[in-house]
Every structure is written in structure tokens, then in C-alpha cells.
Amino acid sequence: GESVGLHLPTLSVQEGDNSIINCAYSNSASDYFIWYKQESGKGPQFIIDIRSNMDKRQGQRVTVLLNKTVKHLSLQIAATQPGDSAVYFCAENPPVGGSEKLVFGKGTKLTVNP
């Protein structure tokens, strides 16, 4: 899931399988991380977030794991469905001057095959 150049990394899974989307973040001091799902022609949709004082957080069918040692974030989707097909972005909030801006990765395109 780590971005390389201008081409989106892609992940193709079968319906019902579990999906894991990975992300490497850049700032070791970032204290807040968030995953978004973006469908074509739509804005990013919030999925789940996690603060740096946690290493795991679970939602409905989704789990986010944070490994601060290697600056790695992952999103696990259980029992993936065709409606999960979209581009997934991770984002971090680096502690720069108290700004709440998010810095996004380039995304991973998830395709779920029926």
C-alpha cells in the first residue's frame, strides 16, 4: 500500500476474504492517524482513526494497527464486500505549529471481485 511514483498501488481480493492495506507515514512525531475511503467522484469518507498512544483500534469490520517503531499503519477489512471497492488513503497529523492539517499518502486502490 505504500505509494510509489504516480501509480496507485492496487489490491485485488475475492469477496468474503480479509483485506489488509498498508501505509508508511513520514513523521515520527505525528500523534493522530486516520483512514479514509474514496469512491470515484466523491470526497474521502472517514473510516477509522487512532491516536499515537494506542497500537490497535477496532470498528465495524475494520481494524487499524499502528506500529510507531517502523512508522507503519495498516487497515484490515474483514469479510470484504464489493461495496468496499474504492481508493483507501491513510493520513497523519504531524505536530507542526499546532496545525490540525492532515498529510495524506497517495492511496491504495482496492478491487473486490464477486
Next chain:
Amino acid sequence: GAGVSQTPSNKVTEKGKYVELRCDPISGHTALYWYRQSLGQGPEFLIYFQGTGAADDSGLPNDRFFAVRPEGSVSTLKIQRTERGDSAVYLCASSPTHSNQPQHFGDGTRLSIL
């Protein structure tokens, strides 16, 4: 609806023209953000408001870009002397406070400069 609303959804204009893009945040959200997204890329931060004031405008690319939020609710992003490189989707997001809360996005304005 109760989400972030952006108008227009599409804007086509000629190089050199002036454009205004509008964002209506979720009611009661004090923080408002503008991002720009090019094809195949993640959103890039432009500016962030806390109430009426711009708390961080470090992402504005040059002085042709300006944003206001005079009453702490609706915001307008203004671009003067547009250039073809300004073509992108301009996204707006809002959050309840400025303290590690999820940002909720609108569907954006697709700006095309001919």
C-alpha cells in the same frame, strides 16, 4: 443533508479568470479545511480555519489563492488569474474542534482551467 456541502460541483473557466469556490461545513463545526486533489494523488492541504481566522495557511501555493470565513461558518476559496495547473478537485472538510477529531469531507469542486 447534514454533511459538508460544496458548490459548484463542477467549474470550467478560461485561463486568467477569477473563480470562487464555496464550502458549507457541518453545522456547529468550528474547524474548516481546504485541500486540493490532483488525479491519482492524495489530497494536499491548503488552509485551515479555526472559527473566523486562518490558523494555518502554509499550503496555499502562491498569492493568487486566498480563502475567507467571515462568520465562522461558510468559507470561500478564491483563485485569481487562474492557470491550467490550478485544475484539480478542491475539497473542503470540517471537524467539531481542532483537537484530533475526524475531518469530514464534502464531494469537492472539480475545477477545469482551459
